[in-house]
Amino acid sequence: MQLMNRIKRFLLSRTTILTLIILALGSMLLGSFIPQSFLLTSNGAAKWHADYPTLAALAERLGLHHIYTHPFFACIMLLAVGALLFSCIEQFKISRRRTFGEEFSGRKYEEFETPVDPGSVTSWLRQSGYISVSSGKKGVRLCRHPWGYWGNFLLHVGMLIVIASSLWIALTQQRGMLHLAVGESFHPGDQWLSTEKGLLAKDFVLDRSVRLESVSYEFWPTYGVKNVASLLTFQNKQNAGEQRTVGVNNILYYQGLSIYQAVDFGHAFYVEVVDPAGVKNTYQLLLAHPEKPDKPSYGDFPNMLGPGRLLRAKYFVDPEKRSFARENPQLVLRMDENGTQLGQLPLSIGGEGAIGRFHFRLIKVDKWSGLIFVKFFGIQGVFFGFLIIIFGSILNYFTPPREVIVRVLPDGETKISWRAVKFSEFYRDEFDRLKTEMTKEEANG
Amino acid sequence: MDKTIAVIVVLNWIAVFSYVLATVANVYGVLFKNDAVELRSYWAAWTGMVVHSAVILYWWRIVGHGPYMAPSEVLSSDAWIAICVYFVFSRIYPRIRSTSIIVFPTAFLMLALANFYNPGIRSLPPTFGGIWLVFHIAFYKIALGTLIIAFAFSIFFLLKGRSRAPWLMRLPEPASIDLYAYRFAGFGFIFWAIAMLAGSIWAYKSWGRFWGWDPVETWSLITWLFFGIYLHLRRFFRWSGEKAAWFFVFCFIMSLVSLFVTSHMGSSIHAEYFK
Structure with a gap:
């Protein structure tokens, strides 16, 4: 039990929470500067290694290239979930106490006394948007926007739900x-x-x-x-x-x-290739659709026809390069062997020709798409x-509760205590208006 | 088409001119405590906003999509929303009126910068659709509007601590300025969160993932966490005054980087939309 309380105290500590946010932030900053493996293509990874060999080796040694699946990041998330969980429980208790409790300690109240009877004061307050939340020996407590007490609780519950659901999905x-x-x-x-x-x-x-x-x-x-x-x-x-x-x-x-x-x-080109040994194979070359009619789309197919050979392909949707509406894709093949260009060959459907000792024939063209x-x-x-997060944030920041306690003093005067739970300077006018209204008769003599 | 673009450019410059006029009159009115001139500055800003609104609507009709594709559209709508947010909030909180000294020049600078970009028509990528995209973009812009106000208050606080210039004495008390900076940073934090969450829903509908650690997404989250740290420091560690103002200035710079720089990173899925 004592251990549990210590864990709870640790997770609810303001310093722990701030440290967790800073650690999460630090991890993300690292993740945004060190290329993450799941975002990199194999070419991109090779380039990163070639450009920054020392840093890349260090990042790999420390697992910084997969920071979001690193045990360190998982620990931060785990502690954050624990902190949020305890925080939600605590905030639920606080919100309930604040909403339905008779009085509680905290920020000081602005106070004044008035001869106006408590009934008239509460009636005026109700007309001004205050709601009676509790009454007892210490007086009647009214509150404007009492739901604002639940903002923080909802904000944290929302974050907990999002993290838990995201974790489940992941x-x-x-x-x-x-x-x-x-x-x-x-x-x-x-x-x-x-x-x-x-x-x-x-x-x-x-x-x-x-x-x-x-x-x-x-x-x-x-x-x-x-x-x-x-x-x-x-x-x-x-x-x-x-x-x-x-x-x-x-x-x-x-x-x-x-x-x-x-x-x-784009377009899928089915090309029949007869190699120098007379072996016939049909290959499917998927090329992305060109961005403009006058710009070709390119694709490289390394080692498809054997080690050291690079088959390069490009095509226009419209051979006249005028429009995408007229589809008659024309394929141009080029073959390099050990870095030396062997030749190139334009092909229309049914067309054939040779590059070096390879013979090519374009059998058909179809469309393809990614799913x-x-x-x-x-x-x-x-x-x-x-x-829930949005709802909680709105309650938290847009509707800070304003409380009034109305009580009768032994001398028969009514004591009014007012406070705004947050940003009281913003709502100072409300207190001034209340005071002016309740001391008006007194001032008029 | 050239004629239409010429009309747009001319109208944009009229809006810029109105905002410049509003800035000059506003600064003069505030510095020399001339209420009549200050009041006229708001009329000039309103005039600019009316012309600016007409330009945005006209361009929207021509290109068939909202002002969020080309850099000129992005900057122009940012300027427009900054002015709108200022007018809406200054009606609710009249004491923020003095932030016009920062808001008006920011708006005219953004709009003038927009005019230097090619206003050519950008076609809408197929994933650029749906109400969540609209929320995503609109709330980032609203967040920027509120953060500019918080930034203005932070700057006022820092200036007040360093100078005894008479015009600074006419601004609200330092404690009040500090509180307004805190309040508007809070608004910015919420609007930023809504924008990010709406973006997440839009991404899910478009690509089947609600979060992909894309550079723009990550930087947006980093910025949001910085604002979260700012609010935590203020609330739980009682940070206030100069320390808080400097930290907010840093957060504000981060938000500008996040909104205007990271979207140009080539590896981002957002990149193609801001080219």
């Missing part, structure tokens, strides 16, 4: 990203383009196949992307198919999954926590 979430070309299917167990999962989550495996039926996109007159949408077919084990559409900002909820349309899309599959629970908790 531990249990499953997420997979894939690029699918039209007509292509993604089957249960297939490998994702990229995937993330929480510590307690299993590998993300879909329970049915997904096939991309079509991709549609629109552009603004300035060629910015206006919208992207994909038509998907979900096929279960009985081969029954269900079609659904997903678009940007139009989330598809299906069988416990949330499916998002990524803004990645994000997410499976997690707890987001409602996060958003509910947000709501």
Whole structure:
């Protein structure tokens, strides 16, 4: 029990709370200066290592490249949750006492005496927005915005809910990203383009196949992307198919999954390659849609045709480079071997040619799009926590309670005590008005 | 189109001119305690705001989206909201009127700077939609408006402690200035929190994650935590006066970095929207 009290005292200490905020802040500052591995591409990571070898080695040794999953950060969060939990309990007690208690210690009251009877004083106060919250031997206590006492409690409860829900999501979430070309299917167990999962989550495996039926996109007159949408077919084990559409900002909820349309899309080029040994293979080259009709989109495919060989591809949507409306994608292939360019080859559908000893034929072109599959629970908790935080902050800062205690003195005079729980200087006018009103008759003689 | 842009630029400069006039009259009115001139400064600011509002609405109609894509739109709407926030709060708390010395020049500088950017039409990325985006952007701008007022009070406090200039004596008492700085920092903290949370909901709806440790998100949270430390120090460690004012100035600079610098970081998902 004594240990529990010591833990509680430690976690509720103002210094502990401030230290925790500063430590969290310090971790985030470190995380924003040291590139985090989950935000870096493999090329980006290699560049960071090449540019700052000592710092990169040190960061890796100390685990600073994954600061948000570092045990140190987890400890800060754990202590923060503990502090918030105890704080919520304490603040609940304080708020209840302040709202319904008869009187409590704290900031000093402004006081004056008046011959006006207590009934008239309380009646005037009620008309001015004060509510009777308690009465007893020490007098009647009225309060303007008594709900303001609950602001801090709600603010901390909200933060607790958000942190707890976020932690739950971080531990249990499953997420997979894939690029699918039209007509292509993604089957249960297939490998994702990229995937993330929480510590307690299993590998993300879909329970049915997904096939991309079509991709549609629109552009603004300035060629910015206006919208992207994909038509998907979900096929279960009985081969029954269900079609659904997903678009940007139009989330598809299906069988416990949330499916998002990524803004990645473009053309998939199917190229048949015959290598010098006469072996024939068909490759799918996914290239992002160009940003402008007169600017090509590029893609590099290192080692696809063997070690030391780099196949480079570029394409225009419209060979005349005028518009995105006229789709007749033209592919240009270039091959480098050990850093030396072997040649380049423009290809239209059905077209063929050779670069060095490799023979290429463009079989077909389809559209492709990026899809994000997410499976997690707890987001409602996060958003509910947000709501509570906002509600608590508003109560805390916009409606500080103002209290008045009205009591009768032995000489028959009425004593009025007033105070604002916070920012009393702001509400000084209310006290002045109360005093003026209640001493008016006295002043008039 | 060139004609439309010319009209917009001319109207913007009229608004800038009105704000400059408001600043000059305001500073003169406050420094030399000329109430009539000070009052006229508010009329000039109102005139500027009316013209400025018309420009924003007209441009909104032309481009088909709110003022949050191009740097010129961002700066112009920041200036507009700073003036609006000032007028709204000065009606509720008349004692903040003197912060116009800082708010008016800030507004005209932002709007003038906006005029130097290319006002070309930026198309709206597909993820840029929905009410949460509107809340996200609007509340950051409102937060900036309230933080400018808190910044003005912090500067007043620091100046009052260093100079006995007559115009400074006409400002409220140091204790009162300190309290107003604290109060408006609190407002800024809340509006910043609402903006961040709305952004989180928007991100969830757009990308399926409510937090991604993106540089802009992270810096926004860092700034919010700095304001949290400021409020904690004031409330629980009884920080006040000069120490608190300097710390707020630091927090305010952090907020400017967060709003105007981090969005240019290439690795941020926000970056493409501010190019």
